Amino acid sequence: MIQPGFVAGQRMYVLKGAFRSYIIDDKGTDHTIQFAIEDWWISDYNSYIYQTPATQFVVALEDSTIMQIDYRREQELKASSHQLETLFRMMAEKSAAFYARRITSNLTQNAEQRYNEFVQQFPRVAQRLPQYALASYLNMTREFLSKIRNDKVRKK
Numbered sequence: 001m002i003q004p005g006f007v008a009g010q011r012m013y014v015l016k017g018a019f020r021s022y023i024i025d026d027k028g029t030d031h032t033i034q035f036a037i038e039d040w041w042i043s044d045y046n047s048y049i050y051q052t053p054a055t056q057f058v059v060a061l062e063d064s065t066i067m068q069i070d071y072r073r074e075q076e077l078k079a080s081s082h083q084l085e086t087l088f089r090m091m092a093e094k095s096a097a098f099y100a101r102r103i104t105s106n107l108t109q110n111a112e113q114r115y116n117e118f119v120q121q122f123p124r125v126a127q128r129l130p131q132y133a134l135a136s137y138l139n140m141t142r143e144f145l146s147k148i149r150n151d152k153v154r155k156k
Contacts, residue, residue, distance in 0.1 A: 002058035008047035010068040014040050017064020018125075020133050021056045032137035035061075037125055041091065061130060111140045115148050 002008045002021070012019070019036040021044060033056055036042035047054035051071060069077075078085040105114055115138055119126045126134065135145040 001060065002044050002047070002054050002056065004055050004057065005053050007051055008044040008054045008058075009051075010070045011041055011043035011045075011048055011074070012036070012058070012066040012068050014038055014042065015065040015067060017066070018061040018128055019058060019064065019066075020061050020129075021058045022133075022136065023056050030136055031139070032133055035125060035129065035133070035137065037128065045095070061133065062128070106139060111138065111144060112148050114138045114140075115145065 001012070001019075004023075014036045016038060019042045020032055021034045021036075021042055022030045022032045024030050034042055042058055044054040044056040044058060046052070047056070048071060074088070078088055105117060109117065118134075118138060129137075131142050131145060135142045138145065140148075
């Protein structure tokens with residue numbers, strides 16, 4: 001879908017399925033930036049908005065159906081309709097607020113707290129994601145995520 005070095009010419013709206021965007025650091029460790037399931041958007045937004053080479057991979061985690069809008073067409077739509085311009089601005093504002101909460105969570109919470117918060121906010125997403133992808137998103141190893149999940153099961 002999207003890979004580093006190529007400009008992300010579109011953003012995708014997920015009708016069915018699940019996606020993941022991630023980067024790979026110099027040590028070969030991947031870090032999940034975003035997930036998208038039904039009714040969510042995904043892209044390498046820095047690449048898409050600034051039309052510069054991507055730094056992220058965006059891949060499907062499940063068989064998926066998407067709608068895409070390319071950058072030029074989105075700009076035309078926003079220029080032609082105040083309502084569409086407002087819609088895209090509101091989406092950007094919500095996205096910015098979400099990323100701010102995520103950064104704060106990563107800086108102030110331990111791994112178990114981050115996991116609990118994610119499961120509480122996105123219970124149906126947590127069940128669908130591969131363990132490696134969720135662990136990467138929560139900035140922990142798969143083994144530690146497995147330990148947290150097993151501890152929760154034992155406490156029940």
